[in-house]
Amino acid sequence: MVGWYSFKRKKASRLPAITVVASGTSLIGSRPTQQDYILLPGEDISANVLDKQGHMVVLCDGMGGLEAGETASRVCANLMMKAYYQSESADPCGFYRSVLPEADSVIANMTDDAGEPLKCGTTVTSAIIRDRRLYWASVGDSRVYLFRKGKLSRLSKDHNHGLTLAARFVAGEISELDMLLDKQRNALISFIGIDGLELMDISQEEQPLDKGDMVLLCSDGLYHALRDDEIETVLNVYKERWDDLPELLTGMAFERDWIMHDNISVVTLGLQ
Secondary structure, X not given: OOOEEXXXXXXXXXXXXXXXXXXXXXXXOOOOOOOEEEEOOOOOOOHHHHHHHOEEEEEEEEEOOHHHHHHHHHHHHHHHXXXXXXXXXXXXXXXXXXXXXXXXXXXXXXXXXXXXXXXXXXXXXXXXXXXXXXXXXXXXXXXXXXXXXXXXXXXXXXOEHHHHHHHHHXXXXXXXXXXXXXXXXXXXXXXXXXXXXXXXXXXXXXEEOXXXXXXXXXXXXXXXOOOHHXXXXXXXXXXXXXXXXHHHHHHHHHHOOOOOOOOEEEEEEEEO
């Protein structure tokens, strides 16, 4: 079963020569349910609020039982979006530092209709462009990239066991082969719902952006199918079609000859 949903939003910023463009698409892949969830500013958020607070996007990849993972990703994304636009925060980095532990607690304490713990979780990546400056956050193994002047660079780290293995390799405790062949290297060591969130990536300071700069968020379904250099090539070839990039990337990833495709989600946010 192949399914997708897509969101696009384009709004002029306070600088008339610059347009903030947000677009996102999610494919269900070969999975029976869609546990990824993407959220862009909705039509209920006015242009005046966007000018003041900036554009925030969120991408979550749910974990757990089929319904539980879907619920976790949706609850986390909506909690963050609502909290940001209601808070009128003057410090986006500070907002992320406070809202991520809050979301972790909410997800960790969710229960089913019988009152039993759902035992679910979700990764989350989010970016805010405000006054031509970038702020971002990530927990888990969904990724944040920056595309600038034709080059794609990864901003976030994957919070999985591979991070621990790499540290042990650097310390001389294991060999490179042990690090690469460990079957648990992709197991998450941090996610929303872990109940005591400590490991999270948050931009330390604002990053100035220029016209043409783009932030790309994606779930692991994309980068397990496409290498970073392949993603970079697509962004360069189709850079005049910003609105279509998420659909192009998810579609290309799904066309890869894979045993079973995970949900594949991409969100782009940039200055045009």
